[in-house]
Amino acid sequence: MKKINWPRVLIGLLVLILLAVMAKNLIGGFSRKSSKATTTVQLSGSKPALS
DSSP: OOOHHHHHHEEEEEEEHHHHHHHHHHHHHHHHHHHHHHHHHHHHHTTTOOO
């Protein structure tokens, strides 16, 4: 069995997560109103969105 280089794997995962967050922020910056609405809906959970 090959030994997994755990530090490298963890760093890779962190970088991927950071990239995903940055991409989300960029998309949110382009469409702030819609992104705010979607984030509030996600945070509130199962509550219906106020239209």
